[in-house]
Amino acid sequence: MSAAAMISSPQEPxxxxxxxxxxxxxxxxxxxxxxxxQILDRDTGDLCxxxxxxxxxxxxxxxxxxxxxxxxxxxxxxxxxxxxxAALRQALLPLLRRVRNIANSLGYDLALxxxxxxxxxxxxxxxxxxxxxxxxNQMAWLTHQGLVFGLHVHVxxxxxxxxxxxxxTLVQYLPHLLALSASSPFWGGVDTGLASVRAxxxxxxxxxxxxxxxxxxxxxCTYCQVMHDCRxxxxxxxxxxxxxxxxxxxxxxxxICDMTLSLERxxxxxxLIRTLTVASxxxxxxxxxxxQGDRRHYWIAVENKWLATRFGLDAKCIRTPGGKRRGLTExxxxxxxxxxxxxxxxxxxxxxxxxxxxxxxATGSDRLRGLYRxxxxxxxxxxxxxxxxxxxxxxxxxx
Numbered sequence: 001m002s003a004a005a006m007i008s009s010p011q012e013p014x015x016x017x018x019x020x021x022x023x024x025x026x027x028x029x030x031x032x033x034x035x036x037x038q039i040l041d042r043d044t045g046d047l048c049x050x051x052x053x054x055x056x057x058x059x060x061x062x063x064x065x066x067x068x069x070x071x072x073x074x075x076x077x078x079x080x081x082x083x084x085x086a087a088l089r090q091a092l093l094p095l096l097r098r099v100r101n102i103a104n105s106l107g108y109d110l111a112l113x114x115x116x117x118x119x120x121x122x123x124x125x126x127x128x129x130x131x132x133x134x135x136x137n138q139m140a141w142l143t144h145q146g147l148v149f150g151l152h153v154h155v156x157x158x159x160x161x162x163x164x165x166x167x168x169t170l171v172q173y174l175p176h177l178l179a180l181s182a183s184s185p186f187w188g189g190v191d192t193g194l195a196s197v198r199a200x201x202x203x204x205x206x207x208x209x210x211x212x213x214x215x216x217x218x219x220x221c222t223y224c225q226v227m228h229d230c231r232x233x234x235x236x237x238x239x240x241x242x243x244x245x246x247x248x249x250x251x252x253x254x255x256i257c258d259m260t261l262s263l264e265r266x267x268x269x270x271x272l273i274r275t276l277t278v279a280s281x282x283x284x285x286x287x288x289x290x291x292q293g294d295r296r297h298y299w300i301a302v303e304n305k306w307l308a309t310r311f312g313l314d315a316k317c318i319r320t321p322g323g324k325r326r327g328l329t330e331x332x333x334x335x336x337x338x339x340x341x342x343x344x345x346x347x348x349x350x351x352x353x354x355x356x357x358x359x360x361x362a363t364g365s366d367r368l369r370g371l372y373r374x375x376x377x378x379x380x381x382x383x384x385x386x387x388x389x390x391x392x393x394x395x396x397x398x399x
Contacts, residue, residue, distance in 0.1 A: 018228040019235050019248070021221045023163060026081075026156020026250035029281065029346070031088055031274050034078045035266065036069060036149040036259055038111040038385070039103065045382035047073035047119045047147070050108045057102045066099055071147050072125045081156075085271045085348045093263075097393050111385040113364065114149055114184025114198040114258030118378050121147045121188065146205070148198040149259040151181060153270050154251040155277040160217030161291055162281060163245040166252050167211060168293025169280040171301050174210070174242050174256045175308035175317055176335060179328050180355065181257035181269055182312045183364025186381075191372070195312030195365045198258050199305065202240075207233065210302060211241035213295045220245065242305075252277060261364040261385060263392045264354050271351030272336070275343040282342075296321045312363045329361060 041048040049072035058066040065078040077099060082088035103110050124147055157163050182195035194200060203209045214220045227233045236247060242256040254273050260266055284291050300318050307315035308328065316325045336356055343349040355361060371380045 018225055021160075021224060021236070021247050023160035023217065023245070023247045024250040025158045027158075028083060028156070029274060029278050030081045030083055030156040030251075031085060031270060032079045032081050032154045032251075033088065033092070033266070033270055034076055034152040034154075035112075036074055036076050036151075038113065038116055038149060039073050039075065040109040040111050040382065040386065042107055042109050045109075045379060047116050047124065048108065049073055049125045050103070050106065051075050053106055054099075054103055054108065057106060058099060061098065061102065063095065063098055063102075065095060070126065073119075074147070074149060084346060085267055085274060085351050088270065089267055093393060093396070096263075100390065100393060109386050110390075111382065112149075112183075112259050112261050112389050113368070113385045114182070114196060115187055116147070117186035117368065117372070117381045117385075118189040119147070121145060145201055148184065148201055150198065150255060151257040151259050151266060151269065153254045153257070153273045154246065154249060155254070155274050156249075156251050157277065157281055158285075160220070160245065160247065162284060163247075163252050164214050164217050164220055165284040165291030165293065166277055166280045167243050167245065168213070168291065168297070169284065170276055171210070171243065171293075172297045172304075173276060173335065174254075174301060175304040175315070176328060176332050177254065177269065177273065178242075178256050178258070178305060179308040179311075179313045179315060179363065180272075180332065180361075181260050181265070181364075182308070183258045183261050183368065185365040185369045186372075189378075191369060194310055195363055196258050196309050199256075199309040205240075207238060208240045209242060210298065210305060211243055213293070213298045215292045258364070261367065261388065263389050265364070267351045268354050271343060271348035272339065272355065275339045275346060275348055275352070278346055279339060279342045294321075312365055313361065332361070 039048055039050040039054065040046065051068055051072040051074065054075060055066060055068055067076045067078065069076050077095060079088055079092050082091060100110055157166055178196060178199055184196050184198040185191060185194060187197045212223065224236055233239060240255065243252065243254050246253050257269055304317040307317050313329045315328045317328055317331065319326050319331065336352060340349060340352065343352050368381050368384060371384055
């Protein structure tokens with residue numbers, strides 16, 4: 001979701017009561033993902049306003065899970081609830097092929113990546129829906145600074161307190177996930193020097209960025225009620241943290257990741273996130289007192305997220321409250337080694353394999369930056385954002 005779509009107008013009254021916050025538990029740590037894709041003009045490679053005809057054509061074809069986003073140059077593809085990453089891949093690839101083919105038939109290319117490298121965001125058009133128009137009126141200049149693209153991963157958990165416990169346990173690893181996904185070094189034709197300018201842009205609005213600390217589900221419910229009574233939110237879906245509970249869905253949703261350049265990395269990150277969640281839930285079932293977490297991890301995560309935003313996998317992050325630091329590449333390698341036994345049990349180990357290769361561990365931002373410095377041609381970057389994942393679709397990869 002675009003950063004601009006994360007805020008509702010304070011002039012707009014909040015109607016009705018807050019949603020039922022009963023957490024609908026999910027069995028067996030089911031998984032689902034949402035991918036935000038870019039719509040490109042085939043001739044120029046720039047973003048173009050193609051969402052309206054594309055979504056209309058997808059509706060005509062009876063495709064489910066293809067929905068609008070805030071800007072007309074982006075849209076979202078959602079999977080259903082899947083038992084594991086292999087099943088998710090099996091469900092997603094045919095849908096992606098159909099949508100890609102429809103887009104091509106309309107004269108558009110589709111691209112992956114956290115931002116478009118040279119698009120002038122001020123030229124983008126808001127999707128023609130009343131809610132989006134109200135947001136545009138409220139957000140003013142910020143409206144066009146949130147044309148970013150993310151990967152969101154949902155993993156089912158057993159209850160509300162468990163969801164908070166998983167958040168408390170895994171907030172320290174959000175910088176790792178951001179660094180592994182980082183694919184947005186450019187903004188408006190400028191090399192920002194950041195690994196993820198998307199991560200920086202999404203901090204500009206309320207209810208974005210890292211979550212607040214909560215000791216338990218009751219604390220989270222109290223927060224939601226207060227924010228609803230203050231007319232700051234209408235529902236929990238208006239809270240756009242990097243990780244958040246979704247009570248109606250029975251999931252913890254990880255929103256930290258840039259949209260990656262390859263489907264292989266999409267499935268690898270999904271596998272890692274599901275494995276981290278499974279391992280955390282198992283630990284917290286054995287030691288329930290740990291669900292309250294350590295609020296110091298939240299304080300440290302602010303600095304570590306900035307380091308991952310700036311340096312990607314080259315960051316040296318804080319690993320203990322005492323200040324001990326370790327390179328993210330090394331820390332990711334240790335984390336993967338720790339998670340591998342759990343991933344083998346859940347059937348997701350094969351998807352983590354690409355993250356265990358040092359060569360493949362390079363970020364999308366490194367690749368895009370290197371391509372432009374070598375060629376000086378934006379077309380080289382656009383080709384990298386639209387062609388490799390299309391080949392993955394056609395070749396049936398990754399395995």
